Amino acid sequence: MSAPADQAHQPVMVSEVLAYLRPRAGAWMVDATFGAGGHSRALLEAGANVLGIDQDPRAADHVAALAGNAGAPGAPQEVAGTFLFAAGNFRDMERLARSFELSTVAGILLDLGVSSMQLDEGERGFAFRADGPLDMRMTATGPSAADIVNEAPMEEIAALLWRYGEERHSRRIARRVVEARERAPIRTTGRLAEVVASAYPGGPRRTHPARRTFQALRIHVNDELGALQEGLEAAARLLEPGGRLVAISYHSLEDRIVKRFLNDSPRMVAVTKKPVTPSEDEVQANPRARAAKLRVGERSAS
Ligand SMILES: C[S@@+](CC[C@H](N)C(=O)[O-])C[C@H]1O[C@@H](n2cnc3c(N)ncnc32)[C@H](O)[C@@H]1O
DSSP, rough: OOOGGGGSOOSHHHHHHHHHHOOOTOEEEEEEOOTSHHHHHHHTTTOOOOEEEEESSSGGGTTHHHHOOOTTTTTTTOOSSSSEEEOOGGGGGGHHTTTTTTEEEEEEEOOOOOOHHHOOGGOOOOOSSOOBBBBSSSSSSSSOHHHHHHOOOOHHHHHHHHHHHHHHTTHHHHHHHHHHHHHHHOOBBHHHHHHHHSSSSOOOOOSSTTTTHHHHHHHHHTTTHHHHHHHHEEEEEEEEEEEEEEEESSSHHHHHHHHHHHHHHEEEEOSSSBBBBBOOOHHHGGGGGGOEEEEEEEOOOO
16 A cells, blocks of 8 residues: 555655755755655745755656645645745756746755655556566656667676676676567566576575666666766756755765765865764664765855
């Protein structure tokens, strides 16, 4: 049974996000990964105005509870700020902000990856535990995971599993995928998970053998790392001097890009030298938070 929409995704590290973004009445913030709106809600309750962005058309289902503020069905009564929403990719955040006449903002949040709703809805094809069509696209455009798995050359599949999944058995899995698709196209997450598991050397494991393969396909299908790099650059241009960027990553490829950007960008000063991680209590209450790494940068004065 799925959770009610407003409980479907528990926002991660909310108090840390508030402490670093320092929302204040009247200031504009961009929640560039709106999801179910948990972080937006916390920023609004703290008095800031929020522009929410998400590329997943289904995020719009969670907008109504915030968009009308007090009085809207499900809206928290104490929300003080104004809420706006733009459907789109955060790599385009400057254009999206300008469409609401926002030329600079005081804070930007990137809470990367997939939401619990995306993982829980088997038909979106993100999860190896829920059987569904092999899709993984956050928008309905471009090649799906099934297109890659059934059409790409073996070498290309191996390369992307290695690059985006850091999968040690990438070649072995790619070979097994090509053998399996010659028998019948791989159309479901369940079948792909089985094929990957059959290619894996034996022995007990802490995580599902298909975890890295699914991560790699998702990153590739959605160009997640390209979008992250461009999103960080756009965020640095959109922030006002002294404005802050908070980025929460869930795997090392993302965290490396954020870390490098904060250290190298002439526009940004790293506020956190090491990533901030969630408390033990939070991890116990919300196991999805376990992998979270939060980094903060501040827009330099020049
Ligand atoms: C971890 S969830 C965010 C959850 C949210 N903070 C909350 O409290 O509900 C990540 C969200 O970012 C969205 N997303 C991922 N990459 C994106 C991109 N390049 N542009 C816009 N949205 C993106 C996903 O569709 C997903 O809804």
